[in-house]
Amino acid sequence: xxxxxxxxxxxxxxxxxxxxxxxxxxxxxxxxxxxxxxxxxxxxxxxxxxxxxxxxxxxxxxxxxxxxxxxxxxxxxxxxxxxxxxxxxxxxxxxxxxxxxxxxxxxxxxxxxxxxxxxxxxxxxxxxxxxxxxxxxxxxxxxxxxxxxxxxxxxxxxxxxxxxxxxxxxxxxxxxxxxxxxxxxxxxxxxxxxxxxxxxxxxxxx
Amino acid sequence: xxxxxxxxxxxxxxxxxxxxxxxxxxxxxxxxxxxxxxxxxxxxxxxxxxxxxxxxxxxxxxxxxxxxxxxxxxxxxxxxxxxxxxxxxxxxxxxxxxxxxxxxxxxxxxxxxxxxxxxxxxxxxxxxxxxxxxxxxxxxxxxxxxxxxxxxxxxxxxxxxxxxxxxxxxxxxxxxxxxxxxxxxxxxxxxxxxxxxxxxxxxxxx
DNA sequence: TGGGAACCGTACCGTACGGTACTTGAATTT
DNA sequence: AAATTCAAGTACCGTACGGTACGGTTCCCA
Numbered sequence: 001x002x003x004x005x006x007x008x009x010x011x012x013x014x015x016x017x018x019x020x021x022x023x024x025x026x027x028x029x030x031x032x033x034x035x036x037x038x039x040x041x042x043x044x045x046x047x048x049x050x051x052x053x054x055x056x057x058x059x060x061x062x063x064x065x066x067x068x069x070x071x072x073x074x075x076x077x078x079x080x081x082x083x084x085x086x087x088x089x090x091x092x093x094x095x096x097x098x099x100x101x102x103x104x105x106x107x108x109x110x111x112x113x114x115x116x117x118x119x120x121x122x123x124x125x126x127x128x129x130x131x132x133x134x135x136x137x138x139x140x141x142x143x144x145x146x147x148x149x150x151x152x153x154x155x156x157x158x159x160x161x162x163x164x165x166x167x168x169x170x171x172x173x174x175x176x177x178x179x180x181x182x183x184x185x186x187x188x189x190x191x192x193x194x195x196x197x198x199x200x201x202x203x204x205x206x
Numbered sequence: 207x208x209x210x211x212x213x214x215x216x217x218x219x220x221x222x223x224x225x226x227x228x229x230x231x232x233x234x235x236x237x238x239x240x241x242x243x244x245x246x247x248x249x250x251x252x253x254x255x256x257x258x259x260x261x262x263x264x265x266x267x268x269x270x271x272x273x274x275x276x277x278x279x280x281x282x283x284x285x286x287x288x289x290x291x292x293x294x295x296x297x298x299x300x301x302x303x304x305x306x307x308x309x310x311x312x313x314x315x316x317x318x319x320x321x322x323x324x325x326x327x328x329x330x331x332x333x334x335x336x337x338x339x340x341x342x343x344x345x346x347x348x349x350x351x352x353x354x355x356x357x358x359x360x361x362x363x364x365x366x367x368x369x370x371x372x373x374x375x376x377x378x379x380x381x382x383x384x385x386x387x388x389x390x391x392x393x394x395x396x397x398x399x400x401x402x403x404x405x406x407x408x409x410x411x412x
Numbered sequence: 413t414g415g416g417a418a419c420c421g422t423a424c425c426g427t428a429c430g431g432t433a434c435t436t437g438a439a440t441t442t
Numbered sequence: 443a444a445a446t447t448c449a450a451g452t453a454c455c456g457t458a459c460g461g462t463a464c465g466g467t468t469c470c471c472a
Contacts, residue, residue, distance in 0.1 A: 030325025046450045115385045116322035119236025123387025130386060164378045172374030176381050179321045180336055181329025202404055252420045
């Protein structure tokens with residue numbers, strides 16, 4: 001993962017600073033704490049600018065999601081020759097990273113926000129989150145799983161099913177529990193290892 | 207003593223009717239649609255009664271959770287002699303029921319509500335949901351898993367870990383996706399069977 | 413039959429938020 | 443140097459909600 005100070009040009013530096021402050025407010029106090037007046041005060045900008053840049057409050061929320069995800073890029077490993085140990089390593093790293101991402105303050109806050117709005121806006125934010133945020137991590141897992149199969153180290157018929165199995169083994173009900181306010185795990189590496197062990201028992205060839 | 211349709215006796219019939227209406231409003235339009243005035247109008251009661259019965263809005267939300275969970279009781283099967291097929295059947299039934307419960311309108315609405323409030327009230331509603339709502343289903347799964355082990359049909363060291371594995375295999379990211387607004391699965395039985403197959407591959411002795 | 417409790421319907425109050433309009437001041441352009 | 447642009451800051455408006463107060467009605471019980 002690398003931090004990218006928005007080279008994509010979607011948001012100006014000023015706007016990025018405001019969005020960062022908006023995320024800080026959201027993480028701090030939930031969506032009730034994110035008011036237009038409060039954001040303007042905290043970010044030293046005017047409400048009028050907020051409305052000019054983002055349209056309305058929903059536009060601001062959508063921009064916050066885009067902004068956050070423009071900062072998170074998953075490192076894509078180049079395809080090396082896979083050994084059994086390397087595959088296990090990569091899977092564990094993936095599992096660990098996944099738990100870390102899902103446990104992150106900003107991720108939890110944005111997911112809570114989207115879930116809270118899902119009944120009102122027809123899941124617009126939810127779709128944004130799933131499609132943009134998940135795509136990165138999905139692609140990484142898929143390429144890993146496919147590479148494992150090509151190398152003869154994994155066996156499955158349905159790549160999609162295998163990925164969901166892996167995801168479920170890693171996350172279980174942890175995500176929802178954290179969304180509901182439970183503290184994160186003490187050791188994400190243990191959980192990652194257990195999940196990968198199980199996954200390899202199910203789909204490994206060795 | 208009078209016959210009270212409310213099993214727990216925690217709420218009077220009138221209060222139960224109001225809480226049922228509150229759940230209906232919540233399912234229909236999310237937490238923004240659940241206003242005290244709106245509930246009073248929809249349930250033909252006065253706001254004053256709402257405040258007398260439930261204290262304030264948060265008390266109403268907590269009462270809604272208690273009320274809903276007082277209605278849902280999981281059927282506890284008596285302990286019969288377990289065969290391999292019976293265990294698989296019971297596991298699949300459990301998996302199916304779990305998905306059905308999590309996919310339910312009211313469950314999703316209450317989870318969304320608790321998640322939305324989790325940043326504000328110190329996860330009070332979240333704890334209520336997890337502790338009261340989850341306990342039933344947890345106990346059912348635990349007793350099933352333990353019975354499987356006693357019958358020599360399952361092998362594991364950590365019952366807690368085994369249960370979380372089962373849960374993850376069944377649910378994967380389905381719960382969060384539904385909370386974010388995605389439609390439910392087309393066929394929950396297929397998913398249940400797949401999950402139980404994997405679980406028995408991991409922890410079955412046959 | 414009278415009195416009290418519960419409760420409905422409504423009106424009311426304070427507040428807080430989303431969104432708009434206007435003024436001031438600074439920076440950039442011409 | 444004048445003009446134009448951009449944004450900060452503030453004041454304002456309408457609305458909607460949580461919570462309270464009160465008059466009127468029904469029902470129970472003595």
